[in-house]
Amino acid sequence: AQSVAQPEDQVNVAEGNPLTVKCTYSVSGNPYLFWYVQYPNRGLQFLLKYITGDNLVKGSYGFEAEFNKSQTSFHLKKPSALVSDSALYFCAVRAPGTYKYIFGTGTRLKVLA
């Protein structure tokens, strides 16, 4: 069965420090991987995706993510966190040949001033 895991419900980081939000997946074939961010009372906004090619992908607002096939992971990173990065982050995967996107349970990021 296809699945996505975000092992941390919440991540706290001090402003200016690097941040990592973890995601692992289980899917048949080569996956399409996505990160979304949700601010309070809003829908999800697309941040970045991995389809193929370079394992390090860059996205919006200074975020990047590293695809690791052997560890089936797609962790979200940012070199220097901002208070405004505080939000709920979702990892998602779409398996080849399907229409469905499978989402993780979300990780709340709190950046402390």
Next chain:
Amino acid sequence: DVKVTQSSRYLVKRTGEKVFLECVQDMDHENMFWYRQDPGLGLRLIYFSYDVKMKEKGDIPEGYSVSREKKERFSLILESASTNQTSMYLCASSFRAPGLAQYFGPGTRLLVL
């Protein structure tokens, strides 16, 4: 800019009422999706549609139905609302090509009393 709009931001309904949630997208996307979002459970797919009049059940279709009579519009229907359908409902759309991201509406927060 892609725009996905949902008919209401907040709704309060009574148990047993029939509830209609509407979603409209303006980017000519083939695929449209309805999710519900609950704390600790992430996003769960209710139904999706890959073309006009076509629909597929997602992971939690019980108690819901959908309608897609026009490409830009996807409606979610709660045939007889129950308290356990109190949730945030998110609509999304995407092009058919698998490597492309979904775009989300702002969500409808539904309270069933």
